[in-house]
Amino acid sequence: MDRSTEDLVPLVYAQLRRYARQVLRREAPGQTLQPTALVHEAFLRLVQGEPEWQGPAHFLHAAARTMRRILVDRARRRGRERHGGDRERRDLSTELAQTLAPDAELLALDEALERFERLDPRRSEVVHLRHFVGLSLEETAQVLGVSLSTVKADWVFARAWLKRALERDAEE
Amino acid sequence: MPGTFLSRLAELFAQALGIAPEARAAFVAERCAGEPALARELEALLRSHTRAGNFLEEPACGAAGAADPGEPGTPAFEERFRVLELLGAGAMGTVYRAEQLAPVRREVALKVLAQELAGAAAQARFQAEQQAVAMLDHPHIAHLYESATTQDGRPFFAMELVRGQPIHTFCSARRLPLAARVALLAAVCRAVHHAHQKGVVHRDLKPSNVLVAEHGGQPVPKVIDFGVAKALAPEPGAELATAHGEILGTLEYMSPEQAGAAPDVDTRADIYSLGVMLYELVTNELPFASQRLRGVPLAEALRIVREEDPPAPSVRAGDRALRELDWIVLRAMEKDRARRYASAAEVAEDLERFLRHEPLVARPVTASYRFQKLLRRHRLAAGAVGAVLLTLAAGVVATLRESAHAREQRDLARESERKARENLRRAIDSVSFSVSFLGESLHNIAGATAARRVQAETALRSFEQLAALPESHGAADPGLGYAWQRYGEVQLAQGESAAALESFERSLAVRERVLARIAGHVERRTLAVGLWRRAQALAVRGRFVAAEADCARALALLSDLYAAGTPEPGEESIYLGIALRRVAEHRHWEGRDDEARRGLAEAVQLLEAGLRVSPEHAPLQLEHCITLIGLAELRGAAGESEAARAMLVRAQESLAEQSARSGRANIQERRLLARCATVEAALAAREGGHAAALAAARRAESLCAAILAADPLLHEVRVQHAEAMLAGARAHANSGRPADVLEALGRAVAIFTELEAKDPEHVFVRIGRAEASLLAARAREAALPGDAGAAVEARAAATGERTRALTLLRELDAEGRLPAGARAVLRAAERGG
Structure with missing residues (x-):
């Protein structure tokens, strides 16, 4: 890690911690990955994977994608476990419903986002920073170096597009 | 090209969001003419947008659970605590879930104070407080197990871990x-x-x-x-x-x-x-x-x-x-x-x-306080509606002036007058609404006396202004009569019988004027009410003959109306019932109790007939209770204790039911319960049940005290309060405990004296004070001290007290201002001493 990366570490760590705290306040039974551990994992992958960071936007871009990857991997793994033979889990039908829904949703979102990113990389970036790092609209505008109204418009459009994509997928 | 398609889509989407939802379909049709794919996509996006709700707003990760103890910032506790999870953090400190290993193995919550709050003084207080808190033992309080400091010296509490x-x-x-x-x-x-x-x-x-x-x-x-x-x-x-x-x-x-x-x-x-x-x-x-x-x-x-x-x-x-x-x-x-x-x-x-x-304990005290506070803060706040209406009335005056000017131009004049008259009618309706509706809603609420006064004054001013307009042609008179009556009621309730009498006179004068013009049903009924209001003020001032004449005239008016057949049967039986009761009251004051009983019995019958038709008519029920209690008192005095008791029970049950229905007991209901208790005290005393008499008198006293705590301005309730004390003293007098008697009488005399200063012509107050003095004199003589000198002195004091009381009663008697009951007290005292 060079100097500039080191400077970014506390920023991102604080950001991710804040994010973890937000998550911490919500109760979601049946989850296995702890937020702090999640942050650690993301952090490790980040600092080990990239040789050099070109500013906060770059770092956060990577952080968001890392976070997305971790969550998707985890959802897939749990899906496999369910179909595999984790009897205890399968019996707990209510718990299953609770955990299944977010997982299925996340995987669907991941696919839709994949398509959206090819069509519209800029707005896809807004979604990543907002949804996977937990940045506010203001922070997103700051990181991307665009106006707040642009970010707002992009965010509203992206949400509508993704929502439509998910709904269309569900119909098919 | 997809990029172009998407960017156009995004642009149109943003524009569409800027216009009203109902206009969006037209917008899409116009802007996407000839491009069905674009139109379809745009419409779908707009639909998705309206359904999006909270979609994606919450950050992704669904994970929850534990903090890790190894995380930087977690303080180092003694070894017997093992931190499992971060529960929360705030400005004051941080809370962890931890396992306590010794002396007891259990899960606890550790609350660590923020570094900057961990001064030596804080620690000392912390220790002191911990002693007290550790004593708490309640199923709904989390236990404090202990307090200590972390290895870097920050205080922390170990508490019962509450999951909730x-x-x-x-x-x-x-x-x-x-x-x-x-x-x-x-x-x-x-x-x-x-x-x-x-x-x-x-x-x-x-x-x-x-x-x-x-x-x-x-x-x-x-x-x-x-x-x-x-x-x-x-x-x-x-x-x-x-x-x-x-x-x-x-x-x-x-x-x-x-x-x-x-x-x-x-x-x-x-x-x-x-x-x-x-x-x-x-x-x-x-x-x-x-x-x-x-x-x-x-x-x-x-x-x-x-x-x-x-x-x-x-x-x-x-x-x-x-x-x-x-x-x-x-x-x-x-x-x-x-x-x-x-x-x-x-x-x-x-x-x-x-x-x-x-019923709540909070209610009266707060009501009183809030009304008083309101009045203190804005003197006219409670009459705010009235003030608005005053402005409206002023507008009417202006309109009418304008119309006078416009009369010179004949075409305009007619229209203008019509408008003016309409405005006038509207103003009168509004003020009438203010007086009757607001007045009724304030009526009977303990603590609202001051607010009632402001409201009555404002209403009166409004109606006077309206009535003074030449164009009103008497249209404001019914309202004016009502406003004077309301104002008089407020004055009477606050112990201003002279002023109240004057207000009632004015009210009656206006009503006579109205009746001369329109001899309708309502006008006659209204006049009757005005008459017995004046009779009330007259009776309080001891002018029984004039008062009786008013009541008799009211009864005659209402009997005619009742006989003529009535538009509202329930209403009419109340009015006639009240008139019967008022006349009966005079018979009682004249010492003609048999006639009084017959009158009240007739009123009860009439009211019960009304109740059979409309059993939940609240004013009817209330009047029924009042009459029952009056009849119970007279039958009790005539030795029919059993019948009297049965009536009291019925009245009390009905009052409880009324309070339950309205969710609380208002002033009137509570005053009536106090009256029931006073009548009970008299019944018990007559039968020699001194303890029961005393208990009932005490109950009456405390019921009155409760109303007064909420609304100390209520003069008539204070009279009732002092009379309840007197009833208590009478019960004591017969139990032979002079010290208790003198104590109760002392309080009663103090109140009566104070009330007399406020309204010197109030005969019932003066009679009450005289009777209290007579009882006190008797109590003093009954308990003469053993020492001969002191005994002479006490006897002299008693004699002086009795003489003063007798003089007062004789004076009133000479002026014809003594009701029969009080005259009997006077005669007995004269015989006795």
Whole structure:
């Protein structure tokens, strides 16, 4: 890690911690990955994977994608476990419903986002920073170096597009 | 090209969002003409947008759970604690879930104070407080196991680990009904009261310190963090705030005294916070919104807490069903802590009463206080509606002037006059509404006397102005007559019988004028009411003959109306019943009790016939009770104790039913209950049951005292109060305990003397004082001291007292101002001494 990366570490760590705290306040039974551990994992992958960071936007871009990857991997793994033979889990039908829904949703979102990113990389970036790092609209505008109204418009459009994509997928 | 397609889509989407939803279809049709794919996509996106809700707004990761002990910042505890999870962090400190390994193995919550709060003084206070808190033992209070310091010297508490949600979150998440929320808070009040009894004030009660979990299907609250706030209390003179919103205590739930310059906190601060929590639980809103408190400078936020009155819960929630709870919330949240509930247990009791639909303790006191406060703050606030109407009336005057001018131009004149007349009628209707409706709603509320006065004065001014307009042609007269009557009623209730008499005279003069013009049913009935109001003022002043004439005329008027057949049977029987009762009252004062009894019996029959037609007619029920009690008194005096008792029971049952229906006992109902008790006392005394007589008299006394506590301005209730004391003294007199008699009489004489100063011509007050003196003289003579000299002195004092009383009664008698009962007292005294 060079100097500039080191400077970014506390920023991102604080950001991710804040994010973890937000998550911490919500109760979601049946989850296995702890937020702090999640942050650690993301952090490790980040600092080990990239040789050099070109500013906060770059770092956060990577952080968001890392976070997305971790969550998707985890959802897939749990899906496999369910179909595999984790009897205890399968019996707990209510718990299953609770955990299944977010997982299925996340995987669907991941696919839709994949398509959206090819069509519209800029707005896809807004979604990543907002949804996977937990940045506010203001922070997103700051990181991307665009106006707040642009970010707002992009965010509203992206949400509508993704929502439509998910709904269309569900119909098919 | 897809990119182009998407960017056009995004552009049109943004534009469409800028216009009204209903115009969007047209927008799409216009802008996407010839491009069906674009139109379809745009429409779909707009639909998705409206359905998006919270989609993606919450950050992704669904993981929850533990903090890791190895995380930087986790303090190092003694070895017997093993940190398992970070539960929360705030300005004051951090809370962990931990496993305690020794001396007992259990899960605990560790609360570590923020570094900057860990001074030596804080630690000392912390230790001291811990002693007291450790003594608390209540199922709804989380135990404090111990307190110690971390290895780097920060104080921490080890507390019972409570798994639950903050009370308001719990209630919202489960959509608990109102009664369940109230019951939950009542349990919290009981817990807080327990702590108060042990000398521990919480100081920071708020939903996040009251956690609720479900045990066996029942929600069980636990109050946490007792003693924490005390440990954090600033040094005297220290800055209150560390940073905005991080002051000690929590702005939203902080009592006004905690928000003051020199915080001075006792158990009543907790009662305030309980009030705020109740407010929030029943309305789902805070009295002062967080956004507002935290959006202004701290000094301003504190001022809001200290000075502003939040809207009552029923007003905030727009739910009239909460009106009864308003009293509890507002009493708990009184700015002046001396006016709050004295204890958390009292809050709990009132909440439990609410749940049982019983009358509240909070109600009268707060009502009185709030009305008085309102009046103090804006002298005319209570008459605000009247003031608005005055402005309206002034507008009418202007319009009429204009119309006079316009008459020169004939075409315009007609239109203008019509408009003016319409405005006038509207003004009269509005003022009439103000007088009758507002007057009725203030009527009977303890504490509203002052407000009633302002309202009556304002209404009177409005009607006088309207009536003075030449164009009104008497249209405002019915209202004016009513306003004078209302004003007179207020004056009479406040012990201004002379002024009241004058107002009633004016009211009658206007009504006679109206009747001369329109000899209708309502006009006659209204005149009758005016007549007996004047009779009331006359009787109070001892002018019984004139009063009797008024009552007799009212009875004649109403009998004719009743005989002529009536549009509203229920109403007519009330009016005729009242007239019968009033005449019967005069017969009693004249000493013709047989006739009085017949009159009252006839009235009861009439009222009961009315009740058979409309059994839930509230005024009819009330009048029925009044008449029953009057008849019970006379039958009791005639030796028919059993019949009298049965009537009292019926009256009391009916009163209880009426109070239950309205959710509370108003002044009139409570006064009548007191009268029942007085009549009971007389019944018991006549049969020699002195203890029962005394108990009943005491009950009457305390019922009156309760009304007066809420509304000390009620002169007639004060008279009743003193008369109840007199009844108590009579019961004592027969029990042969002169010391008790003298004590009760002393209080009665003090009140009568004070009332006499206010209204010297009030004969019943003067008679009461005279009778009290006579009884006192007898009591003194019955208990002459053994010492001969002292005995002579006491006898002389007694003689002096009796002579003065007899002189007073003889004077009144000579003027024909003594009712028969009092004359009998005079004769007996003359015979006896």
